[in-house]
Amino acid sequence: MRLLRIVPDNTRFKFVRFRRFSYPLSAAYSMLVIILFLTVGLNYGIDFKGGTLIEMQAKDGKAEIAQVRSTAHGLGFGEAEVQEFGTAGDISMRFALQAGGEAAQQAVVVKAREAFSANYDFRRVETVGPRVSGELVQAGTLGVVLAIIGVLIYLWFRFEMPLAIGAILGTLHDIVLTIGFFLITQLEFNLTSIAAILTIVGYSLNETVVVFDRTRELLRRYKTMPIDELLDLSVNSTLSRTAMTATTTFLSLLALVFFGGSAIEGFALVMLFGVVVCTYSAMFVSTPVLLYMDVRFGRPESAEEKAPAATKAKAKA
Amino acid sequence: MLRFQARKVIVVLLVLFFGCGLALPNLFSQQTRDAIKNGAPSWIPRILLPIHAVVLGLDLQGGSHVLLEIDRSDLLRSQVTQLRDDLRRILREERISFQGGIGSIARGVQVRVPEAADRAKLLPKLRELAQPVGTLGAFGPSSNSTLEVTEQPDGLVQLSVTEAGINERVRRAAGQAIEVIRRRIDPDGTVEPSIQLQGIDRILVQVPGLQDPQHLKTILGQTAKLQFRFVAEPGATDVDMLPSKDSGGQRIPVSRQVIVEGGDLIDAQPAFDSRTSQPIVNFRFNIRGAQRFGQATTENLGRALAIVLDDEVISSPVVQSPITGGSGQISGNFTVESVNNLAILLRAGALPAKMTIVEERTVGPGLGADSIHAGKLATLIATALVILYMLATYGVFGLIASIALLVHVCLIFGLMSVLGATMTLPGIAGIVLTIGTAVDSNVLIYERMREEEHQGRPLVSALEAGFQRAFATIIDSNVTMLIAAVALFSLGSGPVRGFAVVFILGILTTVITAVTLTRMLIALWYRWARPKHLPF
Numbered sequence: 001m002r003l004l005r006i007v008p009d010n011t012r013f014k015f016v017r018f019r020r021f022s023y024p025l026s027a028a029y030s031m032l033v034i035i036l037f038l039t040v041g042l043n044y045g046i047d048f049k050g051g052t053l054i055e056m057q058a059k060d061g062k063a064e065i066a067q068v069r070s071t072a073h074g075l076g077f078g079e080a081e082v083q084e085f086g087t088a089g090d091i092s093m094r095f096a097l098q099a100g101g102e103a104a105q106q107a108v109v110v111k112a113r114e115a116f117s118a119n120y121d122f123r124r125v126e127t128v129g130p131r132v133s134g135e136l137v138q139a140g141t142l143g144v145v146l147a148i149i150g151v152l153i154y155l156w157f158r159f160e161m162p163l164a165i166g167a168i169l170g171t172l173h174d175i176v177l178t179i180g181f182f183l184i185t186q187l188e189f190n191l192t193s194i195a196a197i198l199t200i201v202g203y204s205l206n207e208t209v210v211v212f213d214r215t216r217e218l219l220r221r222y223k224t225m226p227i228d229e230l231l232d233l234s235v236n237s238t239l240s241r242t243a244m245t246a247t248t249t250f251l252s253l254l255a256l257v258f259f260g261g262s263a264i265e266g267f268a269l270v271m272l273f274g275v276v277v278c279t280y281s282a283m284f285v286s287t288p289v290l291l292y293m294d295v296r297f298g299r300p301e302s303a304e305e306k307a308p309a310a311t312k313a314k315a316k317a
Numbered sequence: 318m319l320r321f322q323a324r325k326v327i328v329v330l331l332v333l334f335f336g337c338g339l340a341l342p343n344l345f346s347q348q349t350r351d352a353i354k355n356g357a358p359s360w361i362p363r364i365l366l367p368i369h370a371v372v373l374g375l376d377l378q379g380g381s382h383v384l385l386e387i388d389r390s391d392l393l394r395s396q397v398t399q400l401r402d403d404l405r406r407i408l409r410e411e412r413i414s415f416q417g418g419i420g421s422i423a424r425g426v427q428v429r430v431p432e433a434a435d436r437a438k439l440l441p442k443l444r445e446l447a448q449p450v451g452t453l454g455a456f457g458p459s460s461n462s463t464l465e466v467t468e469q470p471d472g473l474v475q476l477s478v479t480e481a482g483i484n485e486r487v488r489r490a491a492g493q494a495i496e497v498i499r500r501r502i503d504p505d506g507t508v509e510p511s512i513q514l515q516g517i518d519r520i521l522v523q524v525p526g527l528q529d530p531q532h533l534k535t536i537l538g539q540t541a542k543l544q545f546r547f548v549a550e551p552g553a554t555d556v557d558m559l560p561s562k563d564s565g566g567q568r569i570p571v572s573r574q575v576i577v578e579g580g581d582l583i584d585a586q587p588a589f590d591s592r593t594s595q596p597i598v599n600f601r602f603n604i605r606g607a608q609r610f611g612q613a614t615t616e617n618l619g620r621a622l623a624i625v626l627d628d629e630v631i632s633s634p635v636v637q638s639p640i641t642g643g644s645g646q647i648s649g650n651f652t653v654e655s656v657n658n659l660a661i662l663l664r665a666g667a668l669p670a671k672m673t674i675v676e677e678r679t680v681g682p683g684l685g686a687d688s689i690h691a692g693k694l695a696t697l698i699a700t701a702l703v704i705l706y707m708l709a710t711y712g713v714f715g716l717i718a719s720i721a722l723l724v725h726v727c728l729i730f731g732l733m734s735v736l737g738a739t740m741t742l743p744g745i746a747g748i749v750l751t752i753g754t755a756v757d758s759n760v761l762i763y764e765r766m767r768e769e770e771h772q773g774r775p776l777v778s779a780l781e782a783g784f785q786r787a788f789a790t791i792i793d794s795n796v797t798m799l800i801a802a803v804a805l806f807s808l809g810s811g812p813v814r815g816f817a818v819v820f821i822l823g824i825l826t827t828v829i830t831a832v833t834l835t836r837m838l839i840a841l842w843y844r845w846a847r848p849k850h851l852p853f
Contacts, residue, residue: 004709123684129675147804202801213790241764252699252753261691
């Protein structure tokens with residue numbers, strides 16, 4: 001039986017040269033993200049915006065969405081977002097943050113319960129007050145920033161600064177693209193989304209580190225090889241591993257999208273996008289960044305051995 | 318490198334076997350685990366017994382999560398009122414003459430005392446009111462005291478609560494509140510609520526498997542400050558106008574003087590009035606309360622009593638005869654449920670401060686069960702897909718990676734069970750994601766072996782080089798992921814934290830299974846098959 005192989009052996013794709021396409025592409029997309037961020041904005045969930053979310057299921061399996069909508073509007077808490085989701089009979093209602101501080105939010109739940117509990121089971125109720133939502137935004141942002149700083153420090157110790165910077169740039173790129181995904185799809189942005197972004201940070205770094213590990217090794221082995229060739233070689237020689245891991249992760253996330261239930265579908269979709277983006281950026285964004293930095297700088301052993309290595313290369317030639 | 322000492326093999330297998338065994342209790346029911354726990358002789362260490370299963374988060378088993386916050390401004394207000402009373406008392410006791418009344422300032426009160434001699438008498442008395450706060454003197458002496466007393470040049474004496482004073486009060490109130498809340502939620506020890514302090518002024522209450530979250534919020538949301546006073550007679554001074562439940566929310570005048578407070582109650586039970594068969598609450602006072610109550614009712618026959626709960630008159634019965642036995646009843650427009658609630662609140666005592674619900678998350682048990690079901694399905698399918706793919710790509714090495722993967726998932730469950738970590742819905746997502754990324758280490762090793770073989774190394778040396786050279790990469794990639802996961806954990810909000818825990822455990826265990834277990838299995842395969850080339 002022949003075994004499956006998605007990437008042929010000994011590929012020689014010019015990854016670094018591809019930056020002429022990938023950089024403008026990424027730049028354009030990033031611009032789009034910034035514009036969308038300023039104009040459309042993220043679809044913040046109640047974690048960050050405050051407000052009340054109620055998910056309910058019709059007891060007889062049939063949800064009268066029009067009726068629910070008019071009743072919800074009639075409660076006097078402003079526009080309620082009412083929509084069907086998941087299996088038949090599931091309805092989600094979203095009420096904006098009520099004026100009048102923390103206590104005012106509770107009234108929404110009480111009233112809604114009175115209005116709907118006869119015909120519907122309350123499956124989920126979430127209420128977040130204004131102060132908590134503000135803190136969640138802070139904590140979320142802080143988490144992402146701390147993660148990046150922590151990784152930067154680790155990479156700085158383990159690799160040299162240029163590689164650390166390359167990895168962090170790639171990761172920032174992936175975060176921007178992921179936020180773009182939220183902007184374009186208008187998928188709800190909540191605490192779970194922050195979790196997804198941090199997971200993507202981890203995955204993105206993982207991808208970059210695998211390539212850079214190879215780069216570091218090759219830098220030691222081929223002291224005179226031109227940097228662009230060396231970078232291409234790093235990516236090509238790790239390509240089959242990248243493809244394998246991306247596929248297994250993709251497959252498991254696919255299972256999550258289709259069978260994980262509506263509650264984690266959002267997370268899984270973002271991660272699917274993230275896996276694609278991280279794989280792309282490790283090859284086409286963060287690796288070419290090294291071209292613009294002196295990666296051989298500050299390697300004492302290379303400085304000392306450069307001369308003999310060069311002669312050796314000449315002798316071979 | 319491919320030779321393992323038998324001793325080492327046994328140790329590794331034992332550790333892995335034991336680690337996976339820790340996951341075993343998850344297959345038992347709670348009853349079985351309890352039976353084992355109770356049936357086992359005491360000399361067996363607890364950790365060896367299969368009694369620890371993964372704790373399900375509220376989003377999976379259903380339940381309510383309510384975050385309460387102590388109202389700082391309410392506490393400050395009561396502190397300032399206290400200061401005003403103290404100041405008035407001292408001025409009277411010391412016979413100090415002052416101009417104007419007692420004025421208000423931010424966080425305190427002030428009074429103008431023209432005579433320097435009076436001020437000299439007053440200031441030390443005021444300073445005695447202050448209590449030291451148990452913090453180190455890093456912020457200077459003034460912040461170490463609950464009160465600040467200052468003297469302005471024109472004879473103005475100011476008395477105010479310091480920031481440290483408020484914090485100290487909030488801290489104490491939070492400690493008391495936790496006790497009160499525990500008594501309220503769990504009056505008969507049937508539920509297992511988790512009540513934790515968050516920061517200095519927040520209390521997180523988690524009650525699993527709750528059917529009626531509204532009930533929970535009703536009993537949490539009330540301060541339950543009970544007072545017995547008299548309805549004021551016409552023309553009386555020192556009167557509060559309070560809404561009355563009997564007259565449908567209309568305000569009635571109530572004497573400011575409190576006869577007895579809820580703190581003197583020793584018991585409160587719901588009951589039915591034998592004459593009217595209305596629901597009522599029977600209560601009993603302690604000796605001090607009984608004495609005061611007896612005296613007051615003896616002296617005020619025929620007057621209407623005002624039973625005040627949280628500044629609302631819930632009942633105003635007329636005193637027919639002296640109540641000296643120390644017990645009485647509260648009747649009013651009650652339902653059976655509200656009488657039950659009232660009795661619980663009175664038994665548990667009043668909260669030391671007003672508390673507001675700042676966040677609530679409730680998941681119905683039905684949704685939780687659906688989520689578990691969906692999670693199981695997704696995990697099974699993801700595992701099957703990844704295993705098939707690995708088999709198709711790496712053949713017998715794929716089989717080895719799959720075994721490592723299964724052991725890996727078992728280890729995560731086992732560790733979570735023993736550590737008492739909570740499995741949440743995002744946690745399940747974490748498991749599924751881990752399944753996808755766990756084989757990464759195997760892939761790194763295998764691809765490296767291939768490369769080495771392509772470069773012309775003999776098989777054994779290629780196998781070894783694969784492990785050796787991939788190791789640094791595995792460490793680097795996992796440490797970076799770990800840093801991100803720890804950041805995620807430090808974000809620390811319920812379900813997301815559950816995800817981070819799974820992610821962290823997944824990263825830690827993957828290194829062990831992918832490197833140690835895989836290497837042993839490959840060595841075993843090599844000895845058994847004696848191959849010339851890699852099977853992929």
